[in-house]
Amino acid sequence: xxxxxxxxxxIPTHSFIYFLPPKKCLFFYFTVQRAxxxxxxxxxxxxxxxxxxxxxxxxxxxxxxxxxxxxxTDAQEAIREICSVIHLKKNEELQPxxxxxxxxYFVKKGxxxxxxxxxxxxxxxxxxxENSIIARVESxxxxxxxxxxIQIIEDAELIAINATQLFRLYDIHPSIERLFxxxxxxxxxxxxxxxxxxxxxxxxxxxxxLLHEAPDLLxxxxxxxxxxxxxITQVSLSRIRATLK
Numbered sequence: 001x002x003x004x005x006x007x008x009x010x011i012p013t014h015s016f017i018y019f020l021p022p023k024k025c026l027f028f029y030f031t032v033q034r035a036x037x038x039x040x041x042x043x044x045x046x047x048x049x050x051x052x053x054x055x056x057x058x059x060x061x062x063x064x065x066x067x068x069x070x071x072x073t074d075a076q077e078a079i080r081e082i083c084s085v086i087h088l089k090k091n092e093e094l095q096p097x098x099x100x101x102x103x104x105y106f107v108k109k110g111x112x113x114x115x116x117x118x119x120x121x122x123x124x125x126x127x128x129x130e131n132s133i134i135a136r137v138e139s140x141x142x143x144x145x146x147x148x149x150i151q152i153i154e155d156a157e158l159i160a161i162n163a164t165q166l167f168r169l170y171d172i173h174p175s176i177e178r179l180f181x182x183x184x185x186x187x188x189x190x191x192x193x194x195x196x197x198x199x200x201x202x203x204x205x206x207x208x209x210l211l212h213e214a215p216d217l218l219x220x221x222x223x224x225x226x227x228x229x230x231x232i233t234q235v236s237l238s239r240i241r242a243t244l245k
Contacts, residue, residue, distance in 0.1 A: 057085055061106050061159050064131050068186075069179035078173060082165040086158050094134075094150040094158070101136035101146055103160050110156025111220055115228075116148040124229040126194070127221065129214060133183055135163075154220055203232045207240050 058080055065071060071079075085108075088094060094112060095101060105112070107128050114125040114134070125148060128134035139146035140163055170177035197206050207230055211217060217226065227237040 057108060057157075057159065058083065060108055060131070064106065065179055068182040069175060071173070071175045071179055075169075075173040075176050078169050079161070079166075079176065082162040082169075084160050086160050088152045088156050088158070090152060090155050092152045094152055095136060095146070097147060097149045098145045099136075099139070099149070100143060101139035102163050104133060104135045104140070104163050104166065105150075106159040106161065107132050107134060108157045108159055110152060110158075111154040112150055112152050112156060112158075113221075113225060113229075114148050114150055115225075122224075122228060124225045126190075127214070127217075127225075127229065133187070137184065137187065153222070153225065198231055203230055203236065204240050204244065206230050207237070208244070 061079075061083070062071075062076055088110075094105065095103075097116070107130055109130060112128045112134050114128075114136070116123055116125060126134075134150060136146040136148055136150065138144075166176070166180070197209065201209070207226075210226070210230070223237060224234050227234040230237065232240075
């Protein structure tokens with residue numbers, strides 16, 4: 001009894017395989033090793049290829065940035081650390097009405113729109129297609145809740161940039177500040193052009209210009225959203241489409 005107790009104390013409890021017959025012992029050993037290998041390869045492929053996939057997604061964003069301002073590798077890495085990839089389904093809201101915007105989004109895939117209600121009518125302010133930035137800028141800079149919302153109108157993949165952390169990078173990386181200044185300047189010019197289009201162009205001209213900018217618009221966006229964007233009724237839009245055919 002004392003010998004068996006002494007033996008039990010000397011051999012770790014996890015070493016019970018020493019008491020198994022040789023064949024069973026080998027079988028158990030290789031089973032454990034195979035499980036370890038399976039875990040290792042799963043961990044390796046998920047994390048390695050997941051990282052590569054994320055970096056590939058981010059390269060699309062940096063190619064977009066390069067159109068405005070070159071930035072250093074260190075600046076790119078700083079931006080990567082404040083980004084995340086998100087996926088939303090059609091008709092989901094990215095930011096609801098009353099939300100305070102603290103995020104800038106890059107549309108990698110899909111379509112989003114900014115909209116608001118006036119006298120109970122849903123009005124589309126703008127569309128954002130692939131390779132474009134979308135944000136509620138008036139809320140972003142004033143830190144006040146927005147009266148407008150961002151809705152996904154086609155299954156989308158977006159890169160979300162934390163604006164609070166982004167603004168902190170301005171002093172560390174001046175090239176990032178110049179980059180986003182140019183992006184926001186472009187957005188401002190587009191807003192002015194949009195206002196002037198409503199002031200000086202006919203509905204037919206606005207419709208033609210919109211199709212020129214986004215040829216596949218009719219296939220991807222509901223007509224009711226296009227009509228409200230143009231500032232006309234859906235009946236008027238149907239008439240314009242019939243006339244221009």
